[in-house]
Amino acid sequence: MCIKQVPGVSEVKIDPKTNTLVREGVLSIINPNDRNALELALTLKEEYKAEVIALSMGPPQAEEALREALAMGVDKCFLLSDRAFAGADTLATSHTLALAIKKVINETDPGEKYLIICGAQAVDGDTGQVPPELAEELGIPQITYVQNIELSEDKIVVERKFRATEIVVIETKLPALISVLIDINKPRYPSMAGIMKAYDNANVVYLDSNALNADKSKIGLNGSMTEVKKIFFPERKVNPVMLEGSAEEIAKKLCQYLKDDKIF
């Protein structure tokens, strides 16, 4: 399963005076959706005695996120960290993750019996593009926006949220990739014993571009097709007509305006 470390976005605010981001006190967290992916992986581990392997790509500080995953019960962790991975868009990111997953599969040899679980999207970039791109690169079927799953010997049957009022039940063969929604489960908290274990024994294995035998033209900025041209803060759109007076006066005025605007 894949984890991304993200800034706690709901904390990010703009300083109205300087029109810049206020970053003080913003902690890095495991992307909330990835916690659901983790929880699902751990449930399947308990049910099917599966081994749960977590991967993350990011700077060395992303090790914290993986330590937390270990504390929750993940068996093994890999951190893909290298300056050469920096500046990656979703294409380059999915390529790097795919290289690492192929390496891990090669080493652990699960045959056909593996399932890749991702969160449906990350709260920072919020593209949701990495899971399908990863599935494509691995050449396995994908089912995105999953809110329920049943696993059997060599196949999965999942419920995919398709529209607000409709769920599609899809069956596919293993190996497969799913991306899960926030309503699939309630993620557990790490136990004290888990935390002790995560910091005492378990390892986070670092993989750099050499370890992955990566083609330099396909990773990081070089492997990215998209580039950021400009970053700006959203602007004010309209000047409001302010309604003043007693509640009655305000209500009357508003209704008149809305009548004029042909709302009523």
Next chain:
Amino acid sequence: MSIVIDEELCTGCASCMDSCMYDAIELKNNIATVLKDNCTLCKACIEICPEEAISLEREDVKIQKVDISQFKGVWVVAEHYKKKIQNVSLQLLNKGRELANLLQVNLSFLLLGTDFDDKLEELSLYGMDEIIYIKSPILKDYYSDLYTKVISELVLENKPEIILIGATPTGRDFAPRVAKRLNAGLTADCTGLEVNHATRDLLQTRPTYGGSIMATIRTPSSRPQMATVRAGIFNMPEKVKKRVNIRKIEYEFEEEDSVSKIVKVISKTKTSVNLEDAKIIVAGGRGVGSREGFRVIEELAEVLDAELGGSRITVELNWLDPDRQIGQTGKTVTPKLYIACGISGAIQHIVGMQNSEIVVAINKDSNAPIFNWAHYGIVGDLHEIIPVLIEEIKKIKVDE
């Protein structure tokens, strides 16, 4: 590869620091310095520097170049449900027409489905030059692998320069897969699309970091340029009568083309929540104060025959059901009237409702950012104003 700052040119103005979201630039002796460990090479600072003192130093890596001049034309991929083309696809045709005109190329509508033969004439009123209709019985439903196969093949054959797709659970499922297969740049959830005449680059603007920041993205050296857009971002097109070329292709799939099978479709007992199509929405925020406090908001919604919504915090506090959340992580809505009650107007919320036709904001705090987005503003206690407003509306409804 790294960001380098020319110390001779740097004036220490710090605009690069402000543009950096990763705390990767600091001033040392009044000269900007890059902290390599934090830098993600996003290049925001390069664009912002007024002195052009910042550049990217690349290693010499051979990157396969695509001859982008071969790619011409704008495509919109149709999304349909129960034989009806979804509004988001028609809205994209409207935007696609504008882009195609600027680039002086054709606009094509790519439709994968079955049973559309008798609908093509009606569809041809939406401004495209061409409909490419890929027909197969299995395309009645959506399958990621079949869509990916067909669209990738058609793109390789026809080489469009721009492909627009709805940012729906369907579009967001196949678009990345197609992008990967074609090694094409893809930008999710765009709220603005423009083209640069000279380079023919599609300038794709989207909210990022929970909507706190807008980023404009381009794909300078590769084609096609793919973008997904949510429903309601662009307007519906006017119907026009014009000659539309129809290319119908009967497509035959092989058994192994799809590993996945649809077992069944479960329709949930129709929830009454339909924010996306609502004409009027009454939404509450933290300022409503409590779950009980929402009753007055509900009552206002009732008299207006409106749908009820709220900001993220109201869902987190359990005052409101999650399917009523409006904003970056919730629904994007485009009603004729949006009444924001006790909503401060964090940008995460704004991105979900900014295309409402008329916005009324009621808030105690006259400095609340929501007033920057409102057409009518009321500074005051919503619990005093709304009950009076409800009575006033009732009177009007009786008069009618």
